[in-house]
Amino acid sequence: MKQLLGILFMFLFWCNIGNAGNYGKGELKLSQAVADYFIKYLRGGISKSPLTFVVTNDGTWGTYWFCPSGANNCSGDSPSTFIKICERETDQDCSIFARFRTVKWKNGINPGKGKESKFNSRWSDEEIKAKLTELGFLGETNTTTKIIEKKKKENKVKTTDDNNDITQQLKDLNELYKSGALTKEEFEKAKKKLLN
Numbered sequence: 117m118k119q120l121l122g123i124l125f126m127f128l129f130w131c132n133i134g135n136a137g138n139y140g141k142g143e144l145k146l147s148q149a150v151a152d153y154f155i156k157y158l159r160g161g162i163s164k165s166p167l168t169f170v171v172t173n174d175g176t177w178g179t180y181w182f183c184p185s186g187a188n189n190c191s192g193d194s195p196s197t198f199i200k201i202c203e204r205e206t207d208q209d210c211s212i213f214a215r216f217r218t219v220k221w222k223n224g225i226n227p228g229k230g231k232e233s234k235f236n237s238r239w240s241d242e243e244i245k246a247k248l249t250e251l252g253f254l255g256e257t258n259t260t261t262k263i264i265e266k267k268k269k270e271n272k273v274k275t276t277d278d279n280n281d282i283t284q285q286l287k288d289l290n291e292l293y294k295s296g297a298l299t300k301e302e303f304e305k306a307k308k309k310l311l312n
Contacts, residue, residue, distance in 0.1 A: 167182055
């Protein structure tokens with residue numbers, strides 16, 4: 117029994133080591149088409165569960181695989197197989213962006229594991245894109261995204277009676293909305309608060 121457990125442990129350890137080298141790392145901005153394709157991947161389909169999402173290292177092309185229908189324990193082919201297919205199709209370097217519904221790509225913001233990196237297939241397109249922006253994969257550069265999120269959390273946009281200040285705050289609010297840091301509802305609520 118101990119020998120069987122030892123073999124199982126080594127197999128799982130080997131699988132994790134094998135996957136780790138295939139996950140992308142560094143700066144990555146997904147094209148809008150790839151972001152939309154990622155949403156399609158997350159949603160799966162009837163009896164389909166997301167398995168692996170692979171992208172070119174410049175974020176301009178992506179492809180994905182699902183777990184087979186009715187698979188209880190889905191591991192699929194080796195991640196290196198998926199990467200080879202991507203590289204053959206695009207003639208570019210490719211890496212794994214996500215496994216199942218967790219974004220594994222590490223870019224300095226995304227930890228590649230846990231709740232911070234997990235996506236829900238029931239989220240709206242806007243919620244998924246906002247999360248991708250928050251993690252630094254859409255929109256502004258990572259540093260700018262961090263600053264925008266920090267400003268958003270600190271509620272820097274405050275109302276004043278000064279017309280020049282209100283104009284500047286409206287401009288700042290509009291920039292936050294355009295960058296994807298604010299949802300349409302948050303933008304409208306903050307704008308209404310400023311104008312009242």
